[in-house]
Amino acid sequence: MRTQKVPATLLLLLFAIEALDANRRKQKDKLIPTIINICDINDRDSKVHCYCEFSQEINEAVKTECWVFNGGIEKTDPLWTSFTSQSNIETLAFNVRADGGLDFVPSKVFRYVRKLKNFSIKFSSIPKIESFTFSNLSAVQEMTLTKNQIVHLSKHSFYNLPNLTVLTLDENRIKELLTDTFFELPALQKLYLTSNNITVIQDGAFRSLVNLLELELDRNNISELRKECFDGLANLKRLDLRRNKIAVLNSFTFIELWNLHSLLLDYNEINMLAQRTFDGLSQLRKLSLSHNKLVTLAGGLFEGVRGLAALDLRHNKLKRFTYDNVRPVYDNLKNQNSYIYLDGNEFTCDCHLAWMHKLRHEAKSIKVRTSLENFVCKFSIDPSLNSHFSYYERSVINSNTLYEGDEKSQIKDYSDNSDDIFHDEIDDAYADEPKLVRKENEKTLLQIPVEALPCPQDVKTVTDRTYTYPSQNEAKDYRNLIQSSTSAANNISPSIFLFTVSFLLRY
Numbered sequence: 001m002r003t004q005k006v007p008a009t010l011l012l013l014l015f016a017i018e019a020l021d022a023n024r025r026k027q028k029d030k031l032i033p034t035i036i037n038i039c040d041i042n043d044r045d046s047k048v049h050c051y052c053e054f055s056q057e058i059n060e061a062v063k064t065e066c067w068v069f070n071g072g073i074e075k076t077d078p079l080w081t082s083f084t085s086q087s088n089i090e091t092l093a094f095n096v097r098a099d100g101g102l103d104f105v106p107s108k109v110f111r112y113v114r115k116l117k118n119f120s121i122k123f124s125s126i127p128k129i130e131s132f133t134f135s136n137l138s139a140v141q142e143m144t145l146t147k148n149q150i151v152h153l154s155k156h157s158f159y160n161l162p163n164l165t166v167l168t169l170d171e172n173r174i175k176e177l178l179t180d181t182f183f184e185l186p187a188l189q190k191l192y193l194t195s196n197n198i199t200v201i202q203d204g205a206f207r208s209l210v211n212l213l214e215l216e217l218d219r220n221n222i223s224e225l226r227k228e229c230f231d232g233l234a235n236l237k238r239l240d241l242r243r244n245k246i247a248v249l250n251s252f253t254f255i256e257l258w259n260l261h262s263l264l265l266d267y268n269e270i271n272m273l274a275q276r277t278f279d280g281l282s283q284l285r286k287l288s289l290s291h292n293k294l295v296t297l298a299g300g301l302f303e304g305v306r307g308l309a310a311l312d313l314r315h316n317k318l319k320r321f322t323y324d325n326v327r328p329v330y331d332n333l334k335n336q337n338s339y340i341y342l343d344g345n346e347f348t349c350d351c352h353l354a355w356m357h358k359l360r361h362e363a364k365s366i367k368v369r370t371s372l373e374n375f376v377c378k379f380s381i382d383p384s385l386n387s388h389f390s391y392y393e394r395s396v397i398n399s400n401t402l403y404e405g406d407e408k409s410q411i412k413d414y415s416d417n418s419d420d421i422f423h424d425e426i427d428d429a430y431a432d433e434p435k436l437v438r439k440e441n442e443k444t445l446l447q448i449p450v451e452a453l454p455c456p457q458d459v460k461t462v463t464d465r466t467y468t469y470p471s472q473n474e475a476k477d478y479r480n481l482i483q484s485s486t487s488a489a490n491n492i493s494p495s496i497f498l499f500t501v502s503f504l505l506r507y
């Protein structure tokens, strides 16, 4: 805006010239009636106003943002044709400012802006994307259709967009994903469908997205997943299914996703994971299952995900996490940058958790160590063991000498994080949550010596049928653990020794 003061006579003169100019323009308009420069719409009643960055001259705008102010604009409105005045637009965004101001995709515009790379519509009330609405836009790379009240996508809604790499459909009300809605999109790498109302994913919904790397389906209404719905996603690296309604996952659900690195299933209602749910995910590094309803984990659950190095199981109802569970990924958890988060469960202090002592000593990752050091379990089964524990707690644990020697190496390891291959892959948001007020029967696991962990005989009755108690290997591992722990402890009392012996004799 110019704020310079201009003498009144000069103003009058300028006004006269302006009027003449307008007159001349009008005459020109009569010759070519539809040429309105969309970057320079003077009609105050126009339903659409556009702001063009850098230049407003004919065919010079590259980046244009249009506001739809008044409702009722039609598909046939001459305004859409006026985009012919700016054929070099590369970025075009429609922001709808009036309720119900736009209830269709103004696809006529696409004919005139053949260089369009980046297209977006927000706050419209488009209920449905018809077939071929977005097709043959060969230059488009990024499309954003956030907050548009879209309920239905049709087969071939997005068709033959050879350069489209990112498609965002967040915050709509899409109910269902049909087969071949996304078709001939060979460059698509990211598909975002966060915060919709998706309940059904048809088989083959993504089958032509062979180069897709990221798929976000979080905050939807998905309760069932069939393995066929992931057909074709052979290159997918990250799948976000947080905040859905999934209760059960069957074996081989993710078998098509053999390049997946990161699988997020937090905030669902998962109470049952079939033993082979994660089979086929040979590249998986990160699995998060926090805020679900898991009580037990099948023994071989992680056999198919041997690369797993980041596991989040916080806020479930887990009572047990056995060495059998952890064994396939145990060595990964020793590495720098790994983590295993287990807070907010209902673990029972028993011999199944003995591996945590060992891992605490072997882990280089400060996150793994911290997590294990803060790990709390419930210690309540047998009153005689409890009294035994109290004795032990007084005599040994409170001396707090258990891990002092490690502090230095801990600091050194932390600074040496040069080879963190998947640093951005792993969620660093985890901060040590403030320690919960400890309930009376809760103990810090690492403060209980391995020998004092009870191995209750009734374990079988509280676990599911797939649980076998304990396997030969598992028993052997416990024995090794106990032996190393015994030789490390320098002041073992005779009663503890007896307890250890009786523990060993059970096998």
Ligand SMILES: *[C@@H]1O[C@H](CO)[C@@H](O)[C@H](O)[C@H]1NC(C)=O
Binding pocket: 091, 092, 093, 118, 119, 120, 142, 144
């Ligand atoms: C595309 O446009 C959207 C909205 O106008 C903007 O947020 C985004 O950064 C743009 N992307 C590129 C690559 O220019």
Ligand SMILES: *[C@@H]1O[C@H](CO)[C@@H](O)[C@H](O)[C@H]1NC(C)=O
Binding pocket: 132, 135, 136, 160
């Ligand atoms: C898109 O292009 C294909 C060929 O490349 C053509 O057959 C088809 O008619 C086009 N579709 C539209 C809606 O323009």
Ligand SMILES: *[C@@H]1O[C@H](CO)[C@@H](O)[C@H](O)[C@H]1NC(C)=O
Binding pocket: 138, 139, 140, 162, 163
């Ligand atoms: C599609 O993208 C490629 C690589 O970025 C580019 O060379 C090509 O010109 C693009 N096609 C169109 C029609 O813009």
Ligand SMILES: *[C@@H]1O[C@H](CO)[C@@H](O)[C@H](O)[C@H]1NC(C)=O
Binding pocket: 173, 175, 197, 199
């Ligand atoms: C989601 O879909 C269900 C039925 O399929 C419907 O009852 C509900 O209103 C929808 N929610 C939204 C936000 O559209």
Ligand SMILES: *[C@@H]1O[C@H](CO)[C@@H](O)[C@H](O)[C@H]1NC(C)=O
Binding pocket: 197, 199, 221
């Ligand atoms: C999810 O679906 C149920 C039943 O179809 C529906 O009642 C509920 O509103 C949906 N949730 C959302 C967030 O729309």
